[in-house]
Amino acid sequence: MPIHIIDRRLNPGGKSLENRQRFLRRAKSLVQGAVKKTSQERDIKDVLEGGEVTIALDGMHEPRFRRDGGTRDMVLPGNKKFIEGDYLQRSGQGSAKDSGPGEGDGEDAFRFVLSRDEFVDLFLDDLELPDLAKRKIAQTESEGIQRAGYTTSGSPSNISVSRTVRRAMARRIALKRPSKEEIEELESAIAACADEDERLVLMAQLEKLKAKSKRIPFIDPLDIRYRRFEAVPKPVAQAVMFCLMDVSGSMSEHMKDLAKRFYMLLYVFLKRRYKHVDIVFIRHTDRAEEVDEQTFFYGPASGGTLVSSALQAMHEIVRERFSPLDWNIYAAQASDGDNSYSDGELTGMLLTDKILPVCQFFAYLEVGESGGSAFDLSDSSLWTLYERLRNSGAPLSMRKVSERSEIFPVFHDLFQRRETSQEKAAP
Amino acid sequence: MTERLFEGADWDFHTLQRITDACEEVATKDLGLDVYPNQIEVITAEQMLDAYSSVGMPLFYKHWSFGKHFAYHEASYRKGLMGLAYEIVINSSPCISYLMEENTATMQTLVIAHAAFGHNHFFKNNYLFKQWTDADGILDYLDFAKNYVMQCEDRYGRVEVERTLDAAHALMSHGIDRYPGKKKLDLRAEEKRAGRRRQHEEEVFNDLWRTVPAGKSKTRSALSIERRRKLLGLPQENLLYFLEKSAPRLAPWQRELLRIVRHIAQYFYPQSQTKVMNEGTATYVHYRIMTKLHQQGRISDGNFLEFLQSHTNVVFQPEFDDQRFSGFNPYALGFAMMQDIERIVTRPEDEDREWFPDIAGKNDVMGVLRDVWANYRDESFIAQFLSPTLMRHLRMFHLHDDPEERAGIRVDAIHDERGFRRVRRELARQHDVGYIDANIEVIDVDLSGDRRLILHHHVIKGSQLNETDAKRVLQHLADLWTYDVALIEVDASDKVLREYVVSPRPISAVA
Numbered sequence: 001m002p003i004h005i006i007d008r009r010l011n012p013g014g015k016s017l018e019n020r021q022r023f024l025r026r027a028k029s030l031v032q033g034a035v036k037k038t039s040q041e042r043d044i045k046d047v048l049e050g051g052e053v054t055i056a057l058d059g060m061h062e063p064r065f066r067r068d069g070g071t072r073d074m075v076l077p078g079n080k081k082f083i084e085g086d087y088l089q090r091s092g093q094g095s096a097k098d099s100g101p102g103e104g105d106g107e108d109a110f111r112f113v114l115s116r117d118e119f120v121d122l123f124l125d126d127l128e129l130p131d132l133a134k135r136k137i138a139q140t141e142s143e144g145i146q147r148a149g150y151t152t153s154g155s156p157s158n159i160s161v162s163r164t165v166r167r168a169m170a171r172r173i174a175l176k177r178p179s180k181e182e183i184e185e186l187e188s189a190i191a192a193c194a195d196e197d198e199r200l201v202l203m204a205q206l207e208k209l210k211a212k213s214k215r216i217p218f219i220d221p222l223d224i225r226y227r228r229f230e231a232v233p234k235p236v237a238q239a240v241m242f243c244l245m246d247v248s249g250s251m252s253e254h255m256k257d258l259a260k261r262f263y264m265l266l267y268v269f270l271k272r273r274y275k276h277v278d279i280v281f282i283r284h285t286d287r288a289e290e291v292d293e294q295t296f297f298y299g300p301a302s303g304g305t306l307v308s309s310a311l312q313a314m315h316e317i318v319r320e321r322f323s324p325l326d327w328n329i330y331a332a333q334a335s336d337g338d339n340s341y342s343d344g345e346l347t348g349m350l351l352t353d354k355i356l357p358v359c360q361f362f363a364y365l366e367v368g369e370s371g372g373s374a375f376d377l378s379d380s381s382l383w384t385l386y387e388r389l390r391n392s393g394a395p396l397s398m399r400k401v402s403e404r405s406e407i408f409p410v411f412h413d414l415f416q417r418r419e420t421s422q423e424k425a426a427p
Numbered sequence: 428m429t430e431r432l433f434e435g436a437d438w439d440f441h442t443l444q445r446i447t448d449a450c451e452e453v454a455t456k457d458l459g460l461d462v463y464p465n466q467i468e469v470i471t472a473e474q475m476l477d478a479y480s481s482v483g484m485p486l487f488y489k490h491w492s493f494g495k496h497f498a499y500h501e502a503s504y505r506k507g508l509m510g511l512a513y514e515i516v517i518n519s520s521p522c523i524s525y526l527m528e529e530n531t532a533t534m535q536t537l538v539i540a541h542a543a544f545g546h547n548h549f550f551k552n553n554y555l556f557k558q559w560t561d562a563d564g565i566l567d568y569l570d571f572a573k574n575y576v577m578q579c580e581d582r583y584g585r586v587e588v589e590r591t592l593d594a595a596h597a598l599m600s601h602g603i604d605r606y607p608g609k610k611k612l613d614l615r616a617e618e619k620r621a622g623r624r625r626q627h628e629e630e631v632f633n634d635l636w637r638t639v640p641a642g643k644s645k646t647r648s649a650l651s652i653e654r655r656r657k658l659l660g661l662p663q664e665n666l667l668y669f670l671e672k673s674a675p676r677l678a679p680w681q682r683e684l685l686r687i688v689r690h691i692a693q694y695f696y697p698q699s700q701t702k703v704m705n706e707g708t709a710t711y712v713h714y715r716i717m718t719k720l721h722q723q724g725r726i727s728d729g730n731f732l733e734f735l736q737s738h739t740n741v742v743f744q745p746e747f748d749d750q751r752f753s754g755f756n757p758y759a760l761g762f763a764m765m766q767d768i769e770r771i772v773t774r775p776e777d778e779d780r781e782w783f784p785d786i787a788g789k790n791d792v793m794g795v796l797r798d799v800w801a802n803y804r805d806e807s808f809i810a811q812f813l814s815p816t817l818m819r820h821l822r823m824f825h826l827h828d829d830p831e832e833r834a835g836i837r838v839d840a841i842h843d844e845r846g847f848r849r850v851r852r853e854l855a856r857q858h859d860v861g862y863i864d865a866n867i868e869v870i871d872v873d874l875s876g877d878r879r880l881i882l883h884h885h886v887i888k889g890s891q892l893n894e895t896d897a898k899r900v901l902q903h904l905a906d907l908w909t910y911d912v913a914l915i916e917v918d919a920s921d922k923v924l925r926e927y928v929v930s931p932r933p934i935s936a937v938a
Contacts, residue, residue, distance in 0.1 A: 078746020
């Protein structure tokens with residue numbers, strides 16, 4: 001008997017991928033909720049690592065007719081001391097059978113593992129970048145050529161044979177060009193014809209046909225069609241993200257950590273929308289400087305606090321390197337809210353006149369100490385200033401954060417679909 | 428001494444070939460097995476998981492529930508909660524066995540003997556499989572099903588198709604014919620027939636018919652109840668079949684989808700009735716083959732010990748008060764019964780002669796076993812061949828749990844002279860699908876009134892349907908029927924215990 005042994009290991013994997021996607025699509029709202037819940041407990045670095053989520057099985061339940069209750073009979077192995085007629089006490093919990101995925105009421109939660117991409121997708125799915133209308137087409141990388149119908153002129157290499165022949169055929173039929181078979185038939189009729197008069201008639205007919213077929217060419221230049229291509233400027237949307245942070249003495253490690261988390265989320269989010277994202281780190285005390293990431297988060301600095309210096313620095317960088325015409329500009333400012341009193345007016349002016357008009361989005365994140373009871377007592381000077389600006393119509397988003405776990409909800413809140421975000425913006 | 432088939436744990440494809448040849452020699456010459464041609468495929472863990480999620484079949488139509496199962500299995504596999512099977516075998520001709528690449532050479536031998544010869548013989552010879560499944564056609568049919576579902580999705584939209592399949596899956600356990608019909612299932616012909624029917628529809632399509640004014644509909648009141656029920660083929664326990672044939676507002680493609688789900692349910696029907704026998708057969712066969720190969724010196728002592736270790740793991744039966752206990756292990760029970768039959772046939776005692784006069788001392792072990800394998804299913808097999816010796820050995824006892832009884836759960840029978848027959852009958856009943864599945868039938872349709880579909884659930888031993896699930900399934904049923912559906916639970920004396928009525932959801936509300 002012939003036996004086939006087949007190595008299937010090299011077959012393409014991912015056979016279940018399609019089913020998995022269908023499942024995720026169906027369970028989307030459930031999974032999304034689970035993702036958000038999970039992400040609150042996670043570290044920023046891990047948040048985008050994917051991982052296990054748990055969803056309620058309710059919507060994903062596959063019902064079957066099942067029976068329960070009633071009298072039960074069972075035969076069991078391993079009798080040790082029972083004899084017929086004995087009574088056993090009920091343990092009370094009944095028999096909890098374990099079941100497969102989604103069978104029975106007992107199992108109300110379902111755990112499974114999401115990949116990194118699935119996780120990020122679901123996490124950011126219901127978020128939207130505000131004010132996308134301003135997005136500009138920047139460098140046109142002319143990588144896009146696309147088919148755009150047919151044309152009557154072009155280079156010979158682009159002739160569309162099928163289109164050309166089709167048109168030629170239509171024209172030949174329309175003009176009743178005699179076919180080769182017709183002429184051959186007539187010729188053989190002439191050859192077979194004995195009667196001289198009839199032969200002449202046929203000859204005349206043949207001449208006519210031949211003349212006609214000469215007049216009506218097989219393929220006319222009119223028929224020729226070329227494939228037409230169009231260069232499509234592929235828009236390369238690019239964005240720059242400004243991270244502004246107060247690094248004066250009053251900012252603790254915890255506050256910086258909160259800010260960092262927020263920046264990272266923003267970065268991941270922008271990265272998903274734009275092919276190219278630049279980041280500019282500006283830290284400030286009473287003077288501002290552009291620094292690298294390491295210095296930004298961990299470099300020592302001390303001094304007073306002048307927020308306007310950072311805004312001024314940002315303004316200059318924008319003017320020098322990031323023309324608002326070519327770049328989408330996002331800015332996120334983190335601070336504990338301290339600012340010198342005298343600086344308020346300048347800050348407000350810079351913000352409303354210089355920064356906000358060029359920004360897509362400006363978020364102010366006020367970070368506080370963990371626990372944050374004192375933090376709630378009164379609004380800080382910067383918060384008061386920004387709130388006043390916002391009330392007079394400046395497109396500012398602002399939030400207060402004092403716990404790690406609040407970062408995700410706040411982020412979500414900020415980027416929720418626009419209609420609702422303004423109402424919610426009030427703390 | 429014969430040459431060893433392999434040394435150590437490593438194997439390659441030549442080794443597999445040698446192993447298969449050696450197994451085949453023992454299987455056909457010593458055991459007299461009759462098998463479908465074998466096809467052995469080596470797969471990875473991921474592919475095994477894939478197979479898990481599509482009920483072990485190599486190809487299947489796409490549906491989210493398979494994705495759910497995949498996610499579930501994958502998660503528990505990754506966490507180490509679940510090991511993967513060493514093998515999966517498909518009842519098809521050629522009989523396909525999937526072997527995991529991680530298996531050692533010994534395990535591959537075990538698995539080939541188990542699946543490619545044990546299960547294979549059972550599939551080919553057992554009457555249920557002969558009656559209900561078409562091993563030659565199943566793979567082609569699944570291919571057709573997959574393509575058909577795909578086409579439907581293209582034409583009618585994924586959501587629509589999913590909705591129909593969801594409903595069909597919910598009713599799958601009641602989409603089975605339990606009694607053989609007039610003709611044998613021929614899946615290839617089915618597939619052709621479906622194609623021809625579609626083609627015919629397209630050929631004779633004439634839009635004019637739509638515009639022909641319909642005459643006055645005939646009054647149905649004249650139709651007597653008996654006649655109506657007869658016309659509809661009622662009572663009918665195959666709900667999917669009934670819907671496919673009689674649901675008033677299903678589109679032809681929806682009927683075809685129901686038909687596909689029904690055929691697949693039918694294909695798996697014998698497997699659910701023969702778990703103990705099927706695994707018992709395969710385990711007995713691999714045990715015999717491995718032992719023989721070891722006797723012949725083709726497997727080293729070390730490798731044989733490795734085999735024995737996994738074999739004993741497989742046939743381990745925890746006792747009822749053990750933490751690991753989750754019912755009878757079909758491998759253990761099946762294997763123990765096969766060995767017991769071997770004992771009765773070769774070395775019977777007086778008790779055995781009294782209980783099994785037909786086979787005791789007959790000495791033709793394989794002849795008896797082959798006959799058993801061909802002509803029984805779990806329920807009849809246990810009812811017939813579970814011996815007092817084995818009941819004593821496994822110390823079986825029967826518990827009767829009546830919720831009304833205050834004193835607790837009663838021990839009804841134990842492994843003694845008075846109890847043997849009762850324990851055996853009860854265990855057989857536990858393996859009877861007729862008892863396991865709820866007995867639900869379509870009783871009537873109110874054709875002259877509101878077209879309500881009326882179902883009866885015949886309650887056995889007071890065990891009623893789980894309410895949440897019943898409502899959900901009935902919702903699916905109502906969606907397919909498109910009119911109200913009533914399910915009435917009645918006990919043996921026709922007393923109504925409970926009534927469900929479900930109305931179909933409007934199309935837009937069905938998500």
